[in-house]
Amino acid sequence: xxxxxxxxxxxxxxxxxxxxxxxxxxxxxxxxxxxxxxxxxxxxxxxxxxxxxxxxxxxxxxxxxxxxxxxxxxxxxxxxxxxxxxxxxxxxxxxxxxxxxxxxxxxxxxxxxxxxxxxxxxxxxxxxxxxxxxxxxxxxxxxxxxxxxxxxxxxxxxxxxxxxxxxxxxxxxxxxxxxxxxxxxxxxxxxxxxxxxxxxxxxxxxxxxxxxxxxxxxxxxxxxxxxxxxxxxxxxxxxxxxxxxxxxxxxxxxxxxxxxxxxxxxxxxxxxxxxxxxxxxxxxxxxxxxxxxxxxxxxxxxxxxxxxxxxxxxxxxxxxxxxxxxxxxxxxxxxxxxxxxxxxxxxxxxxxxxxxxxxxxxxxxxxxxxxxxxxxxxxxxxxxxxxxxxxxxxxxxxxxxxxxxxxxxxxxxxxxxxxxxxxxxxxxxxxxxxxxxxxxxxxxxxxxxxxxxxxxxxxxxxxxxxxxxxxxxxxxxxxxxxxxxxxxxxx
Amino acid sequence: xxxxxxxxxxxxxxxxxxxxxxxxxxxxxxxxxxxxxxxxxxxxxxxxxxxxxxxxxxxxxxxxxxxxxxxxxxxxxxxxxxxxxxxxxxxxxxxxxxxxxxxxxxxxxxxxxxxxxxxxxxxxxxxxxxxxxxxxxxxxxxxxxxxxxxxxxxxxxxxxxxxxxxxxxxxxxxxxxxxxxxxxxxxxxxxxxxxxxxxxxxxxxxxxxxxxxxxxxxxxx
Numbered sequence: 067x068x069x070x071x072x073x074x075x076x077x078x079x080x081x082x083x084x085x086x087x088x089x090x091x092x093x094x095x096x097x098x099x100x101x102x103x104x105x106x107x108x109x110x111x112x113x114x115x116x117x118x119x120x121x122x123x124x125x126x127x128x129x130x131x132x133x134x135x136x137x138x139x140x141x142x143x144x145x146x147x148x149x150x151x152x153x154x155x156x157x158x159x160x161x162x163x164x165x166x167x168x169x170x171x172x173x174x175x176x177x178x179x180x181x182x183x184x185x186x187x188x189x190x191x192x193x194x195x196x197x198x199x200x201x202x203x204x205x206x207x208x209x210x211x212x213x214x215x216x217x218x219x220x221x222x223x224x225x226x227x228x229x230x231x232x233x234x235x236x237x238x239x240x241x242x243x244x245x246x247x248x249x250x251x252x253x254x255x256x257x258x259x260x261x262x263x264x265x266x267x268x269x270x271x272x273x274x275x276x277x278x279x280x281x282x283x284x285x286x287x288x289x290x291x292x293x294x295x296x297x298x299x300x301x302x303x304x305x306x307x308x309x310x311x312x313x314x315x316x317x318x319x320x321x322x323x324x325x326x327x328x329x330x331x332x333x334x335x336x337x338x339x340x341x342x343x344x345x346x347x348x349x350x351x352x353x354x355x356x357x358x359x360x361x362x363x364x365x366x367x368x369x370x371x372x373x374x375x376x377x378x379x380x381x382x383x384x385x386x387x388x389x390x391x392x393x394x395x396x397x398x399x400x401x402x403x404x405x406x407x408x409x410x411x412x413x414x415x416x417x418x419x420x421x422x423x424x425x426x427x428x429x430x431x432x433x434x435x436x437x438x439x440x441x442x443x444x445x446x447x448x449x450x451x452x453x454x455x456x457x458x459x460x461x462x463x464x465x466x467x468x469x470x471x472x473x474x475x476x477x478x479x480x481x482x483x484x485x486x487x488x489x490x491x492x493x494x495x496x497x498x499x500x501x502x503x504x505x506x507x508x509x510x511x512x513x514x515x516x517x518x519x520x521x522x523x524x525x526x527x528x529x530x531x532x533x534x535x536x537x538x539x540x541x542x543x544x545x546x547x548x549x550x551x552x553x554x555x556x557x
Numbered sequence: 558x559x560x561x562x563x564x565x566x567x568x569x570x571x572x573x574x575x576x577x578x579x580x581x582x583x584x585x586x587x588x589x590x591x592x593x594x595x596x597x598x599x600x601x602x603x604x605x606x607x608x609x610x611x612x613x614x615x616x617x618x619x620x621x622x623x624x625x626x627x628x629x630x631x632x633x634x635x636x637x638x639x640x641x642x643x644x645x646x647x648x649x650x651x652x653x654x655x656x657x658x659x660x661x662x663x664x665x666x667x668x669x670x671x672x673x674x675x676x677x678x679x680x681x682x683x684x685x686x687x688x689x690x691x692x693x694x695x696x697x698x699x700x701x702x703x704x705x706x707x708x709x710x711x712x713x714x715x716x717x718x719x720x721x722x723x724x725x726x727x728x729x730x731x732x733x734x735x736x737x738x739x740x741x742x743x744x745x746x747x748x749x750x751x752x753x754x755x756x757x758x759x760x761x762x763x764x765x766x767x768x769x770x771x772x773x774x775x776x777x778x
Contacts, residue, residue, distance in 0.1 A: 100640065220708065223706045224705070227572050227704070228569055228570075231566055310640070
């Protein structure tokens with residue numbers, strides 16, 4: 067086992083710790099804040115189900131791509147994960163609920179700036195959208211749900227003690243489901259980047275990946291136990307006083323908002339039934355839960371809302387990606403120049419005629435012909451040259467062009483064919499079509515994708531519609547398996 | 558399925574039953590008290606076996622009430638139930654227990670001190686006991702409503718206020734009547750003391766309902 071991998075993994079574990087200490091509040095904050103569930107009970111339930119979620123569902127898809135996967139060197143991933151973790155940890159100590167994902171996105175932007183890679187700035191639009199949309203939508207839902215639940219409870223005349231028991235069970239069930247999905251959805255952020263360098267071997271029926279995710283799950287659990295209470299109390303008690311029924315409504319409203327506005331599964335079901343779909347919008351549970359609490363406080367007594375605390379939380383949301391980017395940038399500089407650790411692998415970007423032809427529909431490629439033959443070491447440098455030639459080019463189209471200009475020179479090595487079937491996800495026709503390309507070399511990644519699509523229709527993406535989304539996603543995941551096999555892994 | 562349901566909510570239902578039983582004890586003490594005073598007056602003193610029987614019954618109920626209250630309180634604390642209303646429910650139970658104690662105290666005092674009310678005052682004393690009983694019964698109903706139907710608390714609590722006022726009027730009238738008799742001052746003071754003690758039951762019921770009104774506002778908020 068390479069000991070350096072374990073060292074690099076430590077920052078992933080730190081990120082897991084931060085995630086546990088901060089994001090457990092999204093699940094159990096209101097329950098613990100209203101004293102309906104003891105912190106020790108909440109921490110135990112959360113621990114068990116976070117680990118189960120991480121190991122069972124997190125590792126279910128063989129290639130859970132991490133956002134940190136954009137970073138191409140283990141040293142860089144180490145720093146980016148550390149920067150995000152440090153920022154989330156700092157805000158956790160202050161008891162403020164923030165989005166760990168946004169901290170990670172911020173630290174990747176820091177890496178992009180440091181390495182001169184181009185950044186898709188539309189991610190900021192998404193993040194800023196989340197700051198507004200998540201709390202407002204959840205506040206709206208919790209407001210009306212609470213009114214409905216209060217009316218129903220008035221009619222039912224449930225005994226105070228029975229109501230207490232019902233509320234407690236509802237909070238526990240919601241907590242179990244929330245913890246499971248916390249583990250399943252976030253383990254990739256914590257450990258995904260180390261999949262390529264996983265030091266763990268398969269142990270009987272348990273895969274090395276599951277062991278890796280189990281270790282990540284433990285890190286999340288330690289975070290919950292050691293520092294989870296502070297943020298939970300902020301969410302469940304400090305923003306505004308909350309009743310136990312209110313605590314349940316907040317959790318339900320948060321889950322409902324995530325389900326209605328962020329679930330591709332629901333979108334697919336609605337589309338298959340011929341019903342209009344609900345537009346998917348960026349939502350974050352950390353921000354949604356705060357909106358949920360405020361929504362209920364608006365019904366009860368808006369004077370009870372502690373705007374000072376709310377203001378601090380909002381400032382923390384804004385700080386999260388920005389400070390993460392700054393910390394990441396400064397740390398990358400130090401790690402590279404003081405400790406001489408590689409934080410990014412040299413890559414090449416080249417414009418060629420096939421690339422121009424591929425983008426002929428969306429870009430004025432004739433003007434870009436002057437770039438043919440030039441080699442760039444960063445996508446940022448290429449983008450800046452494209453900007454000079456085409457100052458008014460479509461932003462997304464230009465970004466895709468720049469990203470696809472990356473030279474990878476992928477050779478389909480027949481020696482690795484036996485590994486194709488290992489995941490169990492590729493179909494025989496898919497494996498056969500990879501084999502048909504034996505020995506061929508492709509300059510760009512997209513050329514290999516196109517070649518595969520030309521060989522077999524099982525590799526072809528369908529038209530971009532809601533109904534085709536799951537199919538295309540599946541093809542994408544299987545393509546990632548082939549790419550991981552033939553492109554260089556993170557070092 | 559039914560077994561799972563039973564065990565899941567079994568402890569909760571048992572606790573609810575204990576609270577109901579505690580309120581039943583208070584309600585029954587109320588009925589026995591009224592009957593005991595009637596037996597006492599009809600027999601002309603503490604010698605009536607029916608009266609002594611009632612004293613024993615109320616004493617036993619007081620002990621049962623104490624046990625139930627302690628059990629409910631420890632269950633609420635041990636299981637950390639109703640965190641937002643635990644304090645309110647505990648003080649509510651303590652206050653209602655005070656009412657039960659007052660019933661017992663009154664009857665024991667009647668039994669020991671054997672106050673001799675002139676026959677012409679019997680009707681007024683029974684009238685006072687009747688008003689006190691009505692106020693305590695409304696207080697019990699208000700408390701039951703607090704646990705199950707908070708919208709009904711106000712209706713019952715309002716009745717307690719009315720009955721308490723009526724009890725006050727009757728007790729003043731009775732005390733005035735006592736002091737107009739030809740009895741000695743020591744005897745007059747003795748009888749007045751019992752009237753005050755009985756009226757205290759209605760006052761206590763009113764105090765409980767005042768607090769209940771606040772707890773209800775808190776619960777409905």
